[in-house]
Amino acid sequence: MKQFLLAIASVFLLTSCNFTEEISFNPDGSGEFIMRYDMSQVMKTMEEMGGGKKDEGKEKIKLDSVMYFKDMLVEKADSIATLPQEEQAKLKNLENIVIKMKMDEEAGVFDLGFGSTFTNLKELPEALAKIEEAKKMNSENNSQFGKMGESAVAKASESVFEYVDFTYDGKTFSRFIKEDYEIASRDIETLDAEINEMGDSKDVFEAMTYTLVYNFPKKIKSVTNKNAVISEDKKSVTLKMNFIEMIKSPEEMALNVELED
Incomplete structure (x- = not known):
């Protein structure tokens, strides 16, 4: 094992x-x-x-x-x-x-x-x-896993929560981008360069996805993001986006969820 x-x-x-x-x-x-x-x-x-x-x-x-x-x-x-x-x-x-x-x-x-x-x-x-x-x-404790964190892709995934914030008052849930966040063009260039050097693996990396899944104790009344999908029981919402595009345009993953009384 x-x-x-x-x-x-x-x-x-x-x-x-x-x-x-x-x-x-x-x-x-x-x-x-x-x-x-x-x-x-x-x-x-x-x-x-x-x-x-x-x-x-x-x-x-x-x-x-x-x-x-x-x-x-x-x-x-x-x-x-x-x-x-x-x-x-x-x-x-x-x-x-x-x-x-x-x-x-x-x-x-x-x-x-x-x-x-x-x-x-x-x-x-x-x-x-x-x-x-x-x-x-x-x-x-594992040098192989340690090397993973050195890649631009890994660093991009880890930095997601540096510019994302959440609020929830039992009635409304929000996922939004912090006002002071500004994407660094150098980071995007490094990410693109790393992917371009991947050869046959490039297509696989470009197909990576980032999915949001939020589960609530009450039924969902509405969701602001047009790409979000509400579950059949109306207690969960899912939003999926291409990972690279999400890093470049994180505001596309912002949403407000209003719950029923």
């Missing part, structure tokens, strides 16, 4: 993934944020690198797991107690982080998500910072 994940990490450097930003609200305004990475393309690329051959004798990996940092802290309490106080405090600060992984090698499905709970939306920036810290810790 470990070797398989390391192989995926290596292939990820040469492939792409689709991003999903999901927030689920409870009636009291608390909720969960999770950033998901659909890396099914990685599974496909690994098979192609193997010449498309399938090892019939090898058992295909299939799992659907959820790991809570708070459980890990309890399980590894003795080991953690030997760490410097600063490191212990850093780990304690991540106790609300959850990592979700769904993998079905036979079906070519690989979905990885980092998330955190919050008591109200004002805590979301702090939750996002903790998620990034958890990802950073993972990178420090």
